[in-house]
Amino acid sequence: DGGITQSPKYLFRKEGQNVTLSCEQNLNHDAMYWYRQDPGQGLRLIYYSQIVNDFQKGDIAEGYSVSREKKESFPLTVTSAQKNPTAFYLCASTGLAGARYEQYFGPGTRLTVT
Amino acid sequence: DAKTTQPNSMESNEEEPVHLPCNHSTISGTDYIHWYRQLPSQGPEYVIHGLTSNVNNRMASLAIAEDRKSSTLILHRATLRDAAVYYCILRRSYNTDKLIFGTGTRLQVFP
Helix, strand or coil: CCCEEEECCEEEECCCCCEEEEEEECCCCCEEEEEEECCCCCEEEEEEEEECCEEEECCCCCCEEECCCECCECCEEECCCCCCCCEEEEEEEECCCCCCCCCEECCCEEEEEC | CCCCECCCEEEEECCCCEEEEEECCCCCCCCEEEEEEECCCCCCEEEEEECCCCEECCCCEEEECCCCCEEEEEECCCCHHHCEEEEEEEECCCCCCCCCCCCCEEEEEEC
């Protein structure tokens, strides 16, 4: 079945460590996105990529980095510079850019940093 | 970005219709109205979207006011699996990559 895979579902790290969250899609979608969600809040955009080897900052990119070396993969690294990294992280993709088209979301990774 | 306003929470009984309202008084002529829902501990799921006319799909119906300053998501017969947070989002035609999520409406469905 086509879809978006995020792994792992739960991730625990010590403060000061970088951690990379995986996002893979087999939908042949060009655009991919990373969002962050804090308890009781909506999603906020971290980074997005419309084509391979290109990506743009979203609203809250500080302390995060991404790469897009393959169309199907868009990993997110949460660096030690991110002040409040504990959150629910969601990856999404869309096949066509445009306000008319929907985004497909993965199941999310819940990151806890202590 | 144009803002949407939704009630924090709503309740329904199973098998009854549910009307989830959304106000977007600053909507521009080319903004699309999108609805997503998020079940607990899952990623959001696309529900429906529209521009001017009312829309129907297998999940729901979207009723858009004539002046487009408000819209209503209609679940025709609520089930327990419809319990989720529902987000009403405006997508600007020139800023197509952003989904601006508010806090949404938490729908509770009682048996």
